[in-house]
Amino acid sequence: VMPAVPSYDPFSWIIWGREITEGALTTTNGPSWKPLPVVFTTIFALFGGAAPWLWLVVALTGVLAALVACWKLVLRLDGGPVGAAAAVGALALNPWWMANASRAHSEGLMVFFVLAALERMIGGHHRSAFALACGAALLRPECWPFLGIYGIWLLWRTPISRVVVIGAGLAVLACWLLPEWWGSGDPLRAASRA
Numbered sequence: 001v002m003p004a005v006p007s008y009d010p011f012s013w014i015i016w017g018r019e020i021t022e023g024a025l026t027t028t029n030g031p032s033w034k035p036l037p038v039v040f041t042t043i044f045a046l047f048g049g050a051a052p053w054l055w056l057v058v059a060l061t062g063v064l065a066a067l068v069a070c071w072k073l074v075l076r077l078d079g080g081p082v083g084a085a086a087a088v089g090a091l092a093l094n095p096w097w098m099a100n101a102s103r104a105h106s107e108g109l110m111v112f113f114v115l116a117a118l119e120r121m122i123g124g125h126h127r128s129a130f131a132l133a134c135g136a137a138l139l140r141p142e143c144w145p146f147l148g149i150y151g152i153w154l155l156w157r158t159p160i161s162r163v164v165v166i167g168a169g170l171a172v173l174a175c176w177l178l179p180e181w182w183g184s185g186d187p188l189r190a191a192s193r194a
Helices: 010-021 037-078 078-092 096-103 107-122 126-137 141-157 162-184 190-193
Strands: none
Touching: 010 037, 010 078, 010 162, 037 078, 037 107, 037 126, 037 162, 078 096, 096 107, 107 126, 126 162, 141 162, 162 190
């Protein structure tokens, strides 16, 4: 329906994925590090020149999944089909939404993880909500405080395992800091670059 090609940030993730498969990650140039896209692009590096197009499929799938999550969240909030259609339409017709989608940015995935986590949380499905929130935290460090507060609340209110909550938090931190340390020698380079 529209031209789509990965832009600067996504191509950096694609290059980093290839570098990881070669054992020679260098993150000193490029945008700030985002762990979740690089997990995908590392796998996609095994497919050579198809890697950019495979990432584009993931990014566009995230955009479509976000629209579905938006629909489900509004229905969960008793907005009815008309409210859900209005919310999905407002999201889908936003020029920013389409521009980011066509450039294979990770914002579609981010919106999906946040909306789906909220819908699952409101529905009382806390384990899946926490997993989705971890996905969001692997895309943006701004999600960390919310993930931390939700994790503490889960430890206090639900029978979720401390090992799961603490392990997930440590894994999120490790996915952000350790590859940057390997690739640039500075575990906080992503923060200074951003």
